[in-house]
Amino acid sequence: MKLSADLKAFEKRIGHHFARPELLVRALTHGSVSSPTRADNQRLEFLGDRVLGLVMAEALLLDDKKASEGQLAPRFNALVRKEACAEVAREIDLGAVLKLGRSEMLSGGRRKQALLGDAMEALIAAVYRDAGFEAARDMILNLWGARIQSVEEDARDAKTALQEWAQARRLPPPSYVEVARTGPDHAPVFTIAARLQSGEEAQATAGSKRQAEQSAAKALLERLVGT
Known part of the structure; x- marks a missing residue:
């Protein structure tokens, strides 16, 4: 599969070139345009949520070796919740490359927090399936960046x-x-x-x-x- 120019530019923004570009296309395909021949990103979203959780749990343990579980848990939640995923998605302009049905496009789907957060998780899973855990971890740590160090000590909602x-x-x-x-x-x-x-x-x-x-x-x- 040959990627379009906008998806090639997106690969540069996330710092990962797909050996299996169909995974990227699937990660960016919302259910509103899925069909028997075109899978949407829901299953990838399920996997990406777990990969993100593992990466963040490990990163927090390494970042603060003295923190208790009670201190780490709210920080973890702040970093993996849908709002955080959507915020990262906006920073890489993920909305611009989402594949949406007409109704979702007309209702501002490219800006919706839920859609962006879900697609960000699907993207993580796509990288994981394309190149393995280390590649997914590298992308996550790069995109989340200083959020990990700056997450509030008491990040309770x-x-x-x-x-x-x-x-x-x-x-x-x-x-x-x-x-x-x-x-x-x-x-x-x-x-x-x-x-x-x-x-x-x-x-x-x-x-x-x-x-x-x-x-x-x-x-x-x-x-x-x-x-």
Whole structure:
């Protein structure tokens, strides 16, 4: 298989030349364009998630030889979660080479966090199957770069941190309420309120409920800690 010019340029961006270019094409093929003769990237995504996890677990152990499991776990989660994968995908302009169906293209699929994160994991698996674990590890460490060293010592997500703050003060867990939903069905925008039983509240808006909840929790926690 001969790669197009844009995919050859993409190979340069990720630092890996495919001996089996069909793996790269499959990693970049979303389910919206799959067919009996064209496989999508879902199975590769499943594998890539595991390869990424192993690489990050090893990297964190080597980076901080004194950290406990309790310290390492939240750092690990921060580095492998979908948001982190999507962020790396944006940096290498993965969205520009995604193969999407018409509906996904019209709904802004090249910018969607979930699609980018999934394709990034599929790409990792494609490199792993093309050239083995060391090649996949080298690409991951190169693309994640300083994130590994700079990941916060306490990388707990904001919702967990807020719940622990409430528990330490014998308060019930915070609740998350959808205040508003705007935008079209294919690209909704959510406004979520994070609330404590004691009355404190903060709101945030994002393109997914999960991100809006995280942002609202972070805003409320910062307000509480600052008071």
